[in-house]
Amino acid sequence: MLPGSQLGVKAGKKAIDQALEDFLANARATLDAIDPNLAPINGAFTDFLAGGKRLRPLFALAGYLGAGGDLTKPHLERIYKAVISLELLQACALIHDDMMDGSDTRRGAPSIHRRFEEEHRKRDGVGDSASFGGAAALLLGDLALVLSAQALHLSGITNVQLERVNPIFDTMKVELMAGQYLDMHAGSRREVSVDDALKIATYKSGKYTIERPLHFGGALALTTPELFTIYSDYGIPLGIAFQLRDDLLGVFGDASLTGKPTGDDLLEGKRTALISYALSHMNGQSASDFKKRFGDRNATPEEIEQMREQINNSGAVEFIEKLIAEKTTLALTAVSNPRITAAGQELLTELALAATKRSA
Amino acid sequence: MLPGSQLGVKAGKKAIDQALEDFLANARATLDAIDPNLAPINGAFTDFLAGGKRLRPLFALAGYLGAGGDLTKPHLERIYKAVISLELLQACALIHDDMMDGSDTRRGAPSIHRRFEEEHRKRDGVGDSASFGGAAALLLGDLALVLSAQALHLSGITNVQLERVNPIFDTMKVELMAGQYLDMHAGSRREVSVDDALKIATYKSGKYTIERPLHFGGALALTTPELFTIYSDYGIPLGIAFQLRDDLLGVFGDASLTGKPTGDDLLEGKRTALISYALSHMNGQSASDFKKRFGDRNATPEEIEQMREQINNSGAVEFIEKLIAEKTTLALTAVSNPRITAAGQELLTELALAATKRSA
Structure with missing residues (x-):
């Protein structure tokens, strides 16, 4: 048995969860020592980070594994500690995303701004509860971003590993914020083409x-530029497929599985590739009817169902499913490159299927 | 002449401005290459970062100088490039602060959320302009935080310098976010003691x-723990004095100098040490009158003037001025320690006076 073959999604997730828990225990102690009024932050972080599929840390782990990174215990422990910085970055993105979208829930629980709005209301705080909730979520998102950097620095990786990973992590964060802005900007434009939506999917996912x-x-495995290119050939199409799957779930997904309200993307008016394709394949009257309801937070279940039918009738679902299949195939082809270790190929294949499967 | 004595506030600020400009030119090019729709971000960053006293980079420069850091050109150039990360962090704090406070202006220009609200309105964007402005400011603040880390990594400092500075920078950012939260939390409580306010001033300033x-x-000068303690003995009291001066300016400052509306802290209901002292030294009727108007964004110039008089009559201004003088003296006493280089002592003294002088 290859040493890496113990490193499937399940075992990797468990080790990542543990590293995250240890890091957060430390972070909580730091905040507690500053002031007892920070206690609600600690509770919120712990609850918020208890959920999540750890997709980004798992892909980082796969990147390390595929590059033949050292899998002996002390080295691997440091990698687990380092990759949680990606989960903390994601926490920042989600907390701020929910604020921007005015989302009430995340993973079935109240979103952070709603949680702090409620905390303020319960203790009958001075001022507007919603404003307090928004400000708290803003700061908690910022704090998550700060902790993300700290987690990497405390992971125990060498200076040489850090030197290699820093430019990648910085670029990743710039691209994330740029992608978020482009996404929001698309939501404010009258016309968003399928290509525009796919470009956003490229950056965001x-x-x-x-x-x-x-x-x-x-980079943590100190690999060569050649492998970076192969990883891109796998990552970009798979990420687009992942986003397209998410877009389908955002419209057709089961609320009990997505942790978001039914048809959330329709209520929010999210300009995804699915919606762009659907709109450009409806007749004028139909598109005009659709646009009237699209993005209305108070749409009734019947109106949501009508919008879903319009999307279905436009052929958009078949188009998107076909695109998902094509992009996933491209990704899986890239994985078969012998430059990636066998254990890495295994984990990357498992992750590709997990990221694009037909349920949340 | 000592080599460091050329490094006064003015020369230091000029070099820091240049390093920041160079870094931003690079960041702009990166965003431009991603998508032309990101152009408004570039414009906003450039304008926003053109202002500012560069106080935090200058203190970092003083810390390097006082520790006897290498002042030969290539080394010093890298220090300038490294310390701008503190200015980018401050940009994040200000952009997000203005959002939380609902401030319309910053340094006399529209705040970032107002700027993007206007941008959205001008192009007749889909959806609510204020929401768009808020979301844009959220992302621009996040991006500033991301660029702050990147600036440090691109500065060219050695791995050993980076290893020394990382834990300090991480701690600094956690303390900033904690201080911001405590500040906001104080604004939501009925009772805030002078001690509470001074604790917030300790963290935030x-x-x-x-x-x-x-x-x-x-840390960039690879100095010993002993000097860190001396810097704390100077920094903490001076920072409190700086914050107390800011509190006085927030109530009594000239709008044309502060770049903020007259009596901004009164309109905003900011629970500073000045306000806490004043409230606890007014009689019941007077305090109750004050609280009715305090935090009302629509207070008239007459009402602002009345609140100012009430604060004056409470003895709070004398109390705060006395505290500023005491704390500044403590700081200046700490500076005279021979462990700090002569050039460092000179710059730290100049900065202490600049930070606590009686105008904005």
Whole structure:
């Protein structure tokens, strides 16, 4: 048995969860020592980070594994500690995303701004509860970003590993914020083409969720530029497929599985590739009806169902499913490159299927 | 003449401005290459970062100088490039602060969320302009935090310098976010003691603005723990004095100098040490009258003037001025320690006076 073959998604996730828990225990102690009024932050972080599929840390782990990184215990322990910085970055992105979208829930629980709004209301705080909740979420997101950097620095990786990973992590974060802005900007424009939507998917998911985490792991293994290119060939199409799957789930997903309200992307008016394709394949009257309801937070279940039918009738679902299949095939082809270790190929294949499967 | 004596506030600021400009030119090119829709971010960053006293980078420079850091050109150039990360962190704090406070202006220009609200309105964007402005400011603040880390990594400092500065910078950022939260939390409580307010001043200014930047510079000079303690003895009291001066300016400052509306802290209901002292030294009727108007964004110029008089009559201004004088003296006493280089002592004294002088 290869040493790396113990490193499947399940075992990797467990080790990542543990590293994250240890780091957060430390962070909580630091905040407690500053002031007891910071206690609600600690509770919120612990609850918020208890959920999550750890997709980005797992891709980083796969990047390390695929590059033949040292898998002896002390080295691997440091890698687990380093890759949680990607989960903390994701926490920042989600907390701030929910604020921007005005989302009430995340993973079935109240979003951070709603949680602090409620905390303020319960203790009858001075001022507006919603403003307090928003400000708290803003700061908690910032803090998550700060802790993300700290986690990497405390991981115990060598200066040489850090030197290799820093430029990748910095680029990843710039691309994430740029992608978030482009996404929001698209929501404010009258016309968003399928190509525009795919470009956003490239930055928000192709690069941020998959390619850069793989590069992050590859850098920790001190690998060569050649492998970075192979990782890109796998990561970008897979990330787009992942985003397209997410777009389908955002419209057709089961609320009990997604942890978001039914048809959340329709209520939010999210301009995904699915919606762009659907709109450009409806007749004028149909598109105009659709646009009237799209992005209305108070749409009724019947109206949501009507919008879903319109999307279905446009052929957009078949188009997107076909695109997902094509992109996933491209990714799986890239994985078969012998430059990636066998254990790495195994984990990358497992992750590709997990990221694009037909449920949340 | 000592080599360091050319490094006064003016020359230091000029070199820091140049390093920041060079870094931003690079960052702009990166964003331009991603998507032309990111152009408004570039414009906003450039304008926003054109202002500012560069206080935190200057304290970091002083920390380096005082520790006897290498002042030959290539080394010093890298220090300038490294310390701008503190200015980018401050940009994040200000952009997000203005969002939380709902401030319309910063340094006399529209705040970032107002700027993007206007941008959205001008192009008749889809959706609510204020929401768009808020989301843009959220992302620009995040991006500033991301660029702050990148600036440090691109500065060219050695791995050993980076290893020394990372834990300090991480701690500084955690303390900043904790201080911001405590500040906001104080604004939501009915009772805030002078001690509570001074604790917030310790985190938001003592540590964040002065002590940690000095440690940052000391770490870049690879100095010993002894000097860190001396820097704390200077930084904490001076930072409190700086914050107390800011509190006075927030109530009594000239709008044309502060770049903020007259009596901004009164309109915002900011629970500073000045306000806490004043409230606890008014009689019941007077305090109750004050609280009715305090934090009302629509207070008239007459009402602002009345609140100012009430604060004056409470003896709070004398109390705060006395505290500023005491804390500044403590700081200046700490500076005279021969462990700090002569050039460092000179710059630290100049900075102490600049930070606590009676105008904005």
